[in-house]
Amino acid sequence: MRPQTYKLLRTLLLLTLVFIVGLTDALATHIRAGDLTMRRKPNGGEREYIITVILYRDVNGVPAGEGLIDFGDGTEPIFVQANNLNPGDYTEDGETQILIYQAEHNFPSNGTYKISYFERNRNQGVRNMDISSETPFFIQSEFLINPVLGLNSSPVLLIPPVIKGAIGQRFVHNAGAFDVDGDSLSYRLTVCLQGRDTPVQNYRFPDDPNEEWSKVTEQCEEPADFRIDEITGDLIWDAPFVAGQYNVAFFVEEWRNGILIGSVNRDMQVIIDDIVNLRPIIEAPADTCVVAGDPILKQVFAYDQSNAPCYNTDSTLDWGPHRVSLRIAQKSDAVPISPYSEMDFNVVNGGVNDSEATGAFSWTPQCSDVRQEPYKVTFRALDHPNSRNQQLGTLENWHIRVLGPPPTGLVATPPNSTEITNRDIKVTLNWDAYNCEGADKIRIYRKKGSIDFNPECETGLPAWTGYEFVDEVDANATSFVDRTVQQGANYCYRIYATFGRPQGGESVASNEDCAFIPDGAYMVQVDVEETSEDNGKMNLRWTVPQDLTPGKVPFYNVYRGEGNERLDDSEYQKINSSLIAGQDTTLMDILINTDETQFHYLVELLEGTNTSDAVAFDTTLLASSTRLRSNPALDYIDLIWEANVGWNLTPDTVEVGANKVAVYHKIYRKIEGDETNFSLYDSVFVHTEGLRYRDNGKPDAPLDDKKLYTYYIETIGSFEVPEIAEPLINRSQELTVELLDTIPPCPPTLQLTNYEEGIRMDSCLIEPFKDGDKLCNKDRFSVQLVWRNMIGADCDDDIVKYNIYYSRRASFSKNEFGAPIATIDHPIGVPLTSPVSYLIDNREYVEGSYAVAAVDDSGNESILSNVIIQDNCVYYELPNAFTPNGDNYNDTFIPMRCPRFVEGIEFTVINRYGANVYSYKSVENDADIEINWDGKDNNGNELEPGNYYYKGTLKTYRLKAEDEKVEIKGSFVIIKGNSSQ
Template sequence: VAMEIQEWRGGRKIGTVVRDMQIEVFRTRNKPPENGPLKNLCVEVGGIVDFIVTATDPDGDFIQQRANSGVFTIGKCPAMFTKIDSVAGYSSSRFTWALCHEAVREQPYNIIFKAEDNNPEVKLAAIDNMTIKVLGPAPVLLNARPEGKIIRLIWENYGTDMISGFNIYRRNGPSTFVQDSCTSGLPVSTGFIKVGYTAGHESVSFIDSNNGEGLDFGNEYTYRVIAVYKNGTESKASNEITSALVSGLPLIKNVSVSNTSSSDGSIFVGWEKPGRLDTIPAPGPWEYIIYRADGTTGTEFEMIISIPTVNLNDTTFTDTPLNTQSQGYIYKIELWNRTPGNEFLIGEAAYASSVFLTVSPGDRKARFIIERNVPWINTRYDFFRQNSLTMEFDSIGSTNQLTFTDLNLENEREYCYYVRSTGAYLMENMPRDLINFSQISCVTPTDNEPPCPPELTVTSQCDSLYNHLRWKIDDPECFEDVAGYKVYYAMTYEEHPSLIATIDNKNIFSYKHYPGEIVSGCYAVSAFDAAGNESVWSLKICVDSCNFYEIPNVFTPNMDNINDRLIAKVSALVEKVDFKLFNRNGLLIFSTDKPRIDWDGTYKGKIVSPGVYFYQCDVFERRITGLEQFHLSGFVHVITEKGAEIPRRETK
């Protein structure tokens, strides 16, 4: 058997290789054995793979089982395949593998199981395979401790010399990533980026200094650690720990909106009295200076108040009047020693912002984004919505993320919300259970969201010269929002599809398009709702023209004006042909590049002898991707007797 292997790249054929193989065919009543079911596995180092492989033979023949894989040659932990039982028509063997670090690699191991019967007539075999992916265990991250402008990570010893070191990954804010049993490393979609690498299999710590520039106050940093094996394979990701820099003295505890207004709003600012202040270099008196900047990430601070103190007990301040409705604010508090002749700033300034809630309307929903810039970690955000009957605010849900959506609302009705944050400083003996409130923000849901795009299929009806489009929307909630569909068409792949039909009935799921003699083209369908919101297009589906080129196999050049010329049936797609006609001796009788052929049955001016002639024909058609070629070959029966007719084909 000869096989032609074509190599394609970027939609174009770049090479062809012909290979042959020998197939021996035997007539036999023997039936091959069958292996029992196998399943692919993903297992961590330290785990044990242990399962039984069975094989049965329908003819009751004895069976020999074999297994082949690289897992049987791994130096420190080779797999084993041992026979358990073997009787006529049945055999079983046990596969066992105690996984070690040496077996970790990026690609899964392929294991081939072969069951061969011992039939005296001819031996037959069943061959099946499965894969086992070996993953390095996740490191155990113990701590992410802030120290000035850096954060020090500490994790447990990994316990093997088969690794070269550890990759350190970081993102802003906590993630919701849950690692499955077959995933190593961290997918890009998690938002983690690699910020460092520490070499050595005994490494247990890393200092994140942001490449020497120092980390930023007010950011929450979430870390994961991954072991890197000597072959470059990453282990599973560690647990994540979120940390933040401690921004100095005094420690701010509250920046909480106490009144929402565009002109008369107020924010409560609270901080903790410095408890371990060294009064020898800073004997006092002291002074708190409070600065404010617009926005939760503002940098243009202005002093708004100074609070002289002899005992540091003044630790609250209400800032008013403010526009708390449209923006958040960030505060900076400095503690100064005001001893005459010895005035200086004590420690670093403390920064913290208010919680600002941004809300946007959706179709029967409200979407929220939380903005905050604080030196502690907020672990929970509770959302409250105003009850239109009691005018009280009721709890509607909680999250640890900075986004939230309230669903199943009524369009064109106003709803008002606020959010309550709960957080704590991470280090011991620092403030915990920090409660702060956002401003009250109102929104009116409206139908501004398009429906889901339909799923499209297209089939060509070559004999009727039309394309049949069918689509569906499986999601009931998406389908409920649909009012109709729009159909788009382009003749070629490069053209931008244009609107050809609008269907104002959501329950119509098909459309027939008659493009003319050429049925090739590309289609897309969108859905729209009652408000006129249109979805994105479905996946663009392209269909090529039907191969419609037919050369008659009989014609009669007998000068009776009936079927006197060989005329091909051709569509408008055919641009040219390379037609060659040969007699039985291989002599070229006729050739042309005309799509219709139009041969009068002559050779060198004379009607050819009656008989069978062989042709080769390359047909060049215009397709959606350009000019393409296909090949035809066959026979033409030439009949020259007077009164000869083409026999009619009977139809059933």
């Protein structure tokens, strides 16, 4: 079908629909709300879908009619009629009938489609649109069909959209969106439509500032609050002020792998009544998690508010308390959506008039329920006053994340002695088969040393635990061989399962198991003795090898590398000038930059009878220094440290003498100006808290954003084997930190002084320089900026530099100025209250806008100083006579004094007969603005003495572009007396 034919047919269908509905009732009014969703047809093809439109009809309107579904793919729209009608298909108040329209469709290709539904008319009396009874109802949902992203069905909206609220009370609606594929959902407000991408006439949101539908919140705070929570989907109106019907539209957007793959459109009606009743209150449990296969048991409590509000104490009104019903809003026998159909919720009423309800929630999710996104359970409480039209309800969300069960039976087996001898260094992992539906991979992690990790609602292995990813295998695997290990460390492993997309999800991590791989010798100390950029010191220590050939003695070479990862051999520097022999297993590495660089070390082991016959036979596992980093905030400083070492940095205990002592890393601190020496400030039980610490200050000594804090960490570690003495104590480098400073300095106060050839030029009245007094070079002007800082209680006084701003035109903001033309440091030793200056030299002009901003040591920039805008005083005066007679005096026609602020000139000489005899045009960027005309015409012939005229155009330097061209004209005399030669 050609596009023109399709468009004509579509128009005829729409007109036919309008005509059919018009036959029923010329003023047909009925639709309150609706939404449009799609799902893949069971056992259908990849692009076969069932489109479902659910409408909500005002029972006071006409009976259900036909609607038009457009598939958005160029095929013909189709008429559909309501089906599956039952006498009970009404909302709880009985005022709205629920209608279902469906159509099946096979889309022609992959792509994005806008599927829409059209029908006339909406119900009458909607406040926030014009003449709703004559306005079509139109919804359009968008859907992506892309096999690369996987098969897909749109979210379903399980909570009906026709909701009642009360004047002055907070109103909340939630669509109860559930995505069967487990895709991530977000929510976005839109406008109500009457046609494809066509808003209804004069649509206004309920908080339109030109209306009085919203004034204050339920708590009488301004302004009123109307929005949709983009994460939870709560549509909130806090609070309506005028009774009536309002229509609101929003999209439920569906995301997969960060890609928007669809959006479901809901157009809903909010009915606000002047109700003498208060909505019930729900107390839901805190969001939680549950492992698949384990039951979750929680209680939900709801009660009716019985106290009349303070603004109305009429005791004759029916304030309650009323009976309260409580249920799961998404749970419906008519629409048995899993997993809501599997949730049990038994409610028991109590209190006065059964005004309290306690719901016992129970659910045992299965492996098929594991997913990345939490399940949203929405509870609904409804009170039951004597009059149904006074009834109010409340919604409350609760989120449950279903986790996969942890893999079991993990065993880590180190290489045996034969394998070590043959250099077959590996750790073999075995675990039980993971029998959980939907799992696709087992991810393997390890760290050096053991750590307690008891996750609650945490899957996988967070970075703070120190575990690093090794590899992954299929979910049906039960073993793995790790060949990336080295001798000299205790490797501890955990594994967890991941679940396939789109639902995704992870399991809880397994229990830990460790495998120690012995070595001939071990690095046991890389301790920062001194922090310095050029005189740093590092204490190194290692153990004497135990596997020497009988009759041989050990020797050592120590190698240093930057960073904490193994490098190529060529990148290492040997730091001992000769072999270190025997029992000497320490070395001080000096003259290094421990302030800015992390180092690691390797010890090469040699054996022989003396240094001349020593032969290398092994190398220790590398060990790095402990590197301390910081993340400062406004009122606290986070410290994080790490090291790549063979020992465990987070053991729970170490042996000290005959005792086991808990391991705490120690935090040492000093404050600039207050303390000259470090003192022990605090400690961290790193086995459970990790290698991190937050300094919040002390109750009697909060952190000060005007002070510098310097830290270092003393770490304690263990190889967790009896052969190596413990504890292993190593210090980090010293690190100086300040709180995150967001307070900018105050703006400086700026003054300008202009100079011409070094002489102050305060006004346009100053005489221009005379010829001979100064050279008339163009770059003879300068501007000196002088400013003073404003220091006060509301401004930072840690100013370290200044940004200089300049613009040729009138500018007032940083955006108009653009980037600074220069940045200068505050002069060393100069008080902040003293003036600071900056000279802009060697310029052809002084016009423009000038400003300065102060910058503190955290990079915060002040607002601009006062902006000074100035223009140039242009000066260009030509003589009324000259004598081109070759006497070297007044031989050329030039300006009488040095021109000011002239960039170029176009100049023409005219004789007394009106003929142009000479023309001159200065060349831009190399312009001789002084003309220097010798009295000859354009052909090089000398002009006769007499009267001449001139005209020309000056191109000047001015603040405004429209002022830059200046027309000049005048007359002069050529005089030719006797030459002096």
